[in-house]
Amino acid sequence: MQIVVNGEPRDVAATTLAAMLDELGYGGARLATALDGDFVPAGRRDAARLAEGCAVEILAPRQGG
């Protein structure tokens, strides 16, 4: 299905947030996720179902002021 990851359209086979992270190569990274604007804690990514056209944000530590 096609979804939007960090603002870019992506075709993924995964149907959950956790599986999508593995599929796209994020395994083991320190990051936080949001699905359609809502925070999804790491412990709930397995249960977070992806839907056609949904928007995922994958964020990580960065420099800040």
Next chain:
Amino acid sequence: MRLYDVEIASRLLLGTAQYPSPDVLADAVRASGTGLVTVSLRRESAGQRAGQSFWSLIQDLGVRVLPNTAGCHSAREAVTTAQMAREVFGTDWIKLEVIGEQDTLAPDVFGLVEAARILSEDGFRVFPYTTEDLVAAERLLRAGCRVLMPWGAPIGSGRGLNNPFGLRAMRAHFPGVPLVVDAGIGLPSHAAAAMELGYDAVLLNSAVSQSGDPVAMAAAFRLAVEAGHAARLADPMEPRDMASPSTPVLGQAVL
């Protein structure tokens, strides 16, 4: 200095953005003597994994982190960002920014109070980036904030303290609340002036990272913050409009 019941050794809080290189950032943090640095969350690419190397660098420095919600323009965005930051950085401290106006990056104090209430009720320790407005400050305290961070001047402007009278009034109005001047500092003299007003700390970034020699400038700010704080404790003299001779008049020769 205690912030949310945690002892922080230095009164200089430093941002980590816009340094020429990671090595310069690390050296500047060490030279500043800071114990608390601000960080952010941004989109991560699976290929580059820039966030992972940055996080390693910060961990090696051994300083506490204060994640921000920079770039958020609504309470909802800021709350979600704070929730994500808590998980990634493993801290319930959050520098809360809700931006209300693009040219000045002025805080939206209405959204700020709303987000501060939601986050405080959720267990966050909120450090709100606000203005020197006393009404907004009072609302933030009622919302659960135990630290206030009024701007000195717009973010990245380097203008110093735009409204020293307002900042002085804020210090006088909230004698028991830790106050941090956040944003707008450009020179060590600005930081010293904030400390002389009785502020507990200053938070700055561009003044160090955008200088010609960030490591040397970080050291200069360390000295300025210490000097300003020491001067405050030493109870500065009152200014006066007319001259008053310092050399004794008594005993002066008539020539």
